[in-house]
Amino acid sequence: MRYRDKHVIVTGGLGFIGSNLSLRLVEEGARVTIFDSAVQGCGANRHNLAPAGGRINVLVRDIGQAEEVPALLATANVIFNLAGEISHVRSMKDPVRDMKLNTVAQLNFLEACARNVAGVRMVHAGTRQIYGVPRYLPMDELHPVEPVDFNGIHKAAADSYHALFARSGALDACVIRLSNVYGPRMALNVTGQGFLGNFIRKALVGDTIEIFGDGTQLRDPVFVDDAVEAFLAAGCAPKLEHRVFNLGGPAALSLSEIGSIMASESGVKVEHKPFPSDLKTIDIGSYHTNSSRLMGDFGWAPTTTFRQGLKKTLGYFRLHLPNYLESRDWPRAQELLASVPVAISE
Amino acid sequence: MRYRDKHVIVTGGLGFIGSNLSLRLVEEGARVTIFDSAVQGCGANRHNLAPAGGRINVLVRDIGQAEEVPALLATANVIFNLAGEISHVRSMKDPVRDMKLNTVAQLNFLEACARNVAGVRMVHAGTRQIYGVPRYLPMDELHPVEPVDFNGIHKAAADSYHALFARSGALDACVIRLSNVYGPRMALNVTGQGFLGNFIRKALVGDTIEIFGDGTQLRDPVFVDDAVEAFLAAGCAPKLEHRVFNLGGPAALSLSEIGSIMASESGVKVEHKPFPSDLKTIDIGSYHTNSSRLMGDFGWAPTTTFRQGLKKTLGYFRLHLPNYLESRDWPRAQELLASVPVAISE
Known part of the structure; x- marks a missing residue:
């Protein structure tokens, strides 16, 4: 029970992966607080948390406003940062909206965390979309970052923020770049979710x-339970050997x-x-993904x-x-x- | 006289490289319009343009407000996009400010250009800072983008915007990533300019x-005249073979x-x-820089x-x-x- 009695913050916890992760954390004995802005069309769904039966504290709040709850931030043992807009198509129609949700809000959130809970372990959900058109396959973490849509540009900036806060020691952050995760609680009725x-x-x-x-x-689809397992591993590893991990399916x-x-x-x-x-x-x-870094550092593997x-x-x-x-x-x-x-x- | 009677817009034209470029364009017979927000501490200096004797049209205006002058944009034959904050140090003290100047403003500017002068040739001034700590030297354009400061993150996003508008055909854009340019009209009294x-x-x-x-x-310092020559070459090349170029010194x-x-x-x-x-x-x-792409595509070389x-x-x-x-x-x-x-x- 790696997370027993830990206070864990999950941003985007009403969404697909965030809710699966939050439910697993509850099973592991963690005290879970969710930040989720419940922005229309981003996939938040309160039904996702039904199995927790109210055992999760949900703040409907933009992560950019985390500064308003400093005491709550201050007690976090681990932060899983999954908030964001993931629609590539919508980002092409309204890039400024995508920038606000994925870049501005993230910068504000990381600054608030660094001020209130300096050095906390943070695991950010990135996307392989930032790499753009593959120059080689399977794709590892050293592939050039050449996003082909606004969502990719803004998610790349968010990744870089995490790397920078990690570099300065302000946060013990890493990024897991996901590819085509599927499973229970997907936002089936939201367009642009893959x-x-x-x-x-x-x-x-x-x-x-x-x-x-x-x-x-x-494509190498990843079952959500496998993705969640990688987040849990990264969240509780005593020391991070790398700051960026690609996560793919079996x-x-x-x-x-x-x-x-x-x-x-x-x-x-x-x-x-x-x-x-x-x-x-x-x-x-x-x-398709070269996940060998994630496998090597955490003994993780996609099994489904x-x-x-x-x-x-x-x-x-x-x-x-x-x-x-x-x-x-x-x-x-x-x-x-x-x-x-x-x-x-x- | 590659630029005779062309209408050329130079953003950041009151600054160091922008002013040198603008003066050369006037010599080449171009009609030059400068957009420069003259933000305190970014290096704008009206004395830089003294040799032009009023032959340059200067709009003191943020590039994010370019939408307000659609007719002016519509007549541009070439746009040199050099506006931005370049201080790495200041970006670490106020990342949100740096984001607004380098990312938000650029996105708004490119959208305004794409709407009003679709397909125009645009040459953006990037920076080698976005690559971060060199994994190998001399550094070419395929090096991973791993910025080590906020300025690098936001300049990387701006580069990606240009690549994206180029990919969709909305703008015929490219980026020249500069390294330690020096010469007349440097902002000697502005801190954080290298x-x-x-x-x-x-x-x-x-x-x-x-x-x-x-x-x-x-380091491989580049004399500003050599850098200006690369911008001029990229601005008038009949067809761009690449969208990103590294520019270094001799x-x-x-x-x-x-x-x-x-x-x-x-x-x-x-x-x-x-x-x-x-x-x-x-x-x-x-x-230090591998400039061979720039040399190969344009016959350019740093000669000073x-x-x-x-x-x-x-x-x-x-x-x-x-x-x-x-x-x-x-x-x-x-x-x-x-x-x-x-x-x-x-």
Whole structure:
């Protein structure tokens, strides 16, 4: 019980990964405080925390206003910093909004933490999107940072802030750069949260999954429990050997393979389509991760295959449809559910 | 006369490099408009433009407000984007200010340009500081971006904005990452503008030059005329083969060598001192540039040795002391001038 009686702050804790992490922390015996601005469309969902039954202290507050609760910051043993806007598409439509959410707010938050709880361990959720179009695969942490969208630029700046506070000793910070995490509590109804959420929503309601391009592009989906395990490891390691870690899944799969697995697990149809022009600009082609630094430093490894993770994910959402789908989608999803012979668990 | 009758916008044109560039553009027959916010302490100096005799249109305006003059933007043939705060030290004291000047303002400016003069050639002044501590030397454009101060983080974001607008076709933008440019019109009295301005000021007033550390650290000073020539080449090249260029000087010199050359040209004394702790955090050790991309794409080369450039620089400042030194320093500088047998030229 690495986190027993620790006070742990999770920013973005109402969101997909943040809520899964917070629930695990509660299981580990931590006292959890969540900062979440609950910005419309960023994926915050109070239902995500239902299993905690009120044992988590939730502050609906922008991380940029953390300075207002100095006493709370001062008692933190570990901070998991997952707040942010992750939509690449939306960042292209409103870059100034994206900058405020991902850069300005982060700078203010880190300054408040450095003032009130100097030297605290902080683990930031970064994104592989900051690397841009891969120059080589699998991608390690030394790959050039060449973001292809505003979200990537602003997330890169946020990563750099963490590195800088770590360099000066003001915070004991590191960054875990995530790639295509999926699992229970994904924001299925929020656009721009990655293709996997979109695919899973379609699998639940029986819509045809559209794969853009020839389907040979690679991705390495990470099941959320595996990602959470990496955060927990980084949060409690006695000493950080590195400040940046890439986190990927157990295997590189083509979009066609991902589609096939989804079809066989849910009965959904898969169709190939030409790439839409507005997505082409921010497409990065194939991507998969070299996670060996994370493995070497923490003994971490992604253990959930995509098929296993998908089963768990569909199982979760089938039990909680009304909390993640629009009401007009419920009947279709329930009808499909009745017709597909899948085990429901969790 | 590559720029004859072109309308050229220069942001930061009251500053050191911007003013030298603007004056050369006037010589080349361009119609020059300067945007300069004249922010206190950023190096703007109206005397810099004296040789143009009013032939340059100066708008004292933040680049973030460029949207207010759409008709002016719309007629630009080329934009040289040199506005910004360059003090690393000040960025560490007030990171939010640095973010506003270097990131927020740039994003607003680029959006205004993309709306009003879509596809225009834009050449942005970047800095090698964004690379952080060199992993190898000489440093090329593929080096990881690992800034060690807030200024580096925000300048990196500004570079990425330019790359992104170029990628989408909204602007025909590129970035020239500069390293230790020196020459006439340096902001000698503004702190945090690099060690060379500091050294040159001391050479003019007779103060002892202090070299921190053992003096073996390398730098490759670039004479401003050479830097200006690279901007001009990038501004009028029919097609850009790359979007990022590193620009360095003709030779890597140790700080001790730089000190010796300064001593022999000005009579100034040089002293070695331990590194002050507040500078240690943002020190990057040795640095020199691989400029081969710039050379290959534009046939550019730095032709001015440090000794030649220094002679020209001291000569310029000796003619214009009151515009660049505090008044209490004038008598000392003039006294020194009378006693040192140097040719004055410009």
